[in-house]
Amino acid sequence: MSVINAHDLTMEFLDKVLFNKASFDIEEHDKVGLIGNNGTGKTTLFKLIAGVYEPSDGNIFVSSTAEIGFVEQHACSDFSKTAKEEMLSVFNHLTETEKELNEIHRLIDTNPDNLDKLIEKQLFLTEKFQNEGGLTFRSRVDSMLSGLGFTENEINLSVGALSGGQRTKISLGKLLLSDADLILLDEPTNHLDIKSVEWLEDFIQKYNGTALIVSHDRYFLDKVTNKTMEIEHKKITVRKGNYSVYARLKAEQKEAEKKKYELQTKEIQRIEGIIKQQKQFNRERNYITIASKQKQIDRIKEELAAPDPEAKSIKLKFEAGSQSGNDVLTAENLSKAYSGKHLFKNASFNIYKGERVFILGVNGCGKSTLLKTLLGKIMPDSGYCRFGANVQIGYFDQIQSGLSSEKTVIEEVYDKFPSHTVSELRGFLGAFNFKGDDIYKVMSELSGGERARTALLELMLKKPNVLILDEPTNHLDIMSREVLEDALFQYDGTIICVSHDRFLVNKLATRILILENGNLSSFEGSYDEYVQSISVPDKKPEKTEKKPNEYQLRKQQESEQRKLKTRISRLEKEIEDTEEEKSKIQSLLQAPETAADYEKLVELTEKLDEINRKQDLLYEEWESLSS
16 A cells, blocks of 8 residues: 655755655555755655645645654653653653553542542553553653663763764654654664664664665665655656666666667668668659658657766865885773773784775764774773884864864865866865865865865875775765775775774674774674674674784784685686686677577677776776785
8 A cells, every 4th residue: 555655756955845746655564765965855845744744736735644753753852851751752742641650559548438430540551551552651761872882871961962963863762752753764774873873774774664864875765665665866766676676777778778869760771871861862762761760769769868867976086196015003901091991901903905994883883982092082991002113193082173174165175285287176176076166165064074085185185005994985875985995906906994884894894893881802704794693693793902912913914825725716616607708799690580680789898898897997906906
């Protein structure tokens, strides 16, 4: 049964068409991921569904039996309440019933004359209280607060003493505890650490209603959604499947549309050539042929549709201006405590050239403090750390504190990189989606995404050989995140990164450092491999040890050699596989039936080109590692 149905839905906002004649259905129990670049109209669509806005044209219907819930309805209203009291306010109807039952208990003890009526009312209210969840609502609130990462101390703080992020989590928790059977979640993973996001994933997977979720967290979307809706080019497209399935199907469709357009265009050109030739003969029967061929062209043009243009994304490429030594960073017995609480203690580790190391842990555990300690911005209570020879650091601060607030965008970049001309910098800023007069915006007026793009551009221009990144994907939309991932994957330097973006961690990490309860442990591998390892009791990551002795160093070097040999073997296997693929395609190309099928010929030729490009990259990496 449809919960939401839209027909020819059009929405204009501030003289801008966000989507035009969009039609879609969302069924009962669907978990739908809503994606699209910033500014395409995702939040506006939420407000249309919630009835806050009216469409410019068309219709959107929400099932009359569906109770809609969204975060704004549950914004914290009383800042004098504690966090727990504010969360409990969702169940005011139950606390009122509870008070009424307590009063009846008192009256039964003191007023025996009305005993029958009182007992009758008590039975009625008790049954109602139990049916509405009265026996479990307090434990549900406790579980919600714990799942969202609130400590015992924070639960009892007043709402006014909480951070903006914590108040947003309270509002999210109230929404999730409400009786709504259609919930609209706008960036629900913001302000949540990985542990809390995993708890939220479990909650939504078990949620029995319908959910529409705006998020840039692809790992989260892959876990909880069964449909994906995208707003792009003023269209709304819905497909079955989570984000990764949607992205694959979208890429396949775009490629098919591109090929169809190219073939139709070539066919028109071929027929036009025939018409031109027939006109030269200048005979009556030739004009009959010309009319027939022109009808063919007209029919093709009726269905000829140019593929949608590629959405503009930032152009990002990190390069190391020079090479560091093999030993990039050494940390020995690092400790730091605040107010008697150890964020980390006796932490010892080494980071080597070319590694991509990610630091994971719950909010407040000390990840950013550890980064700042490594950078010398915060002094450790004990221990030391030092960078190796010729290390040149590029630091991305999650709040971009290194950016000026008073300068314009062009002034900010030019003052740091005066060796570039203004014209060159305008080109770079254009590649980072700063268009026209955007470069004259004052930095304090920029959005979070614009500030992040400015900081990334400065990192790119600096050309460091070690990148130290603190939540680099915050404020970036999905497309910008994917561009950043590809740039970091191709980067030839060393990366040390704190991130809650599991998609990013999974794609890039060669090693993970886990900061938990003041202890630092290490795991070599991707995020998925790490999760798999901690699900098996005897494969938990081992705590990092103090300075290794000669035996440990030798073992470490042997491990590095084994990994290198394994990677080379895998590359050789991949090269063999591509050779087999090439042979198969070349055989198909030589087949007579292929020569007669133009569309198949084009498809196979393009596939062969793609395999050749892939093989070139494999050989390049194989030669680099083998040397």
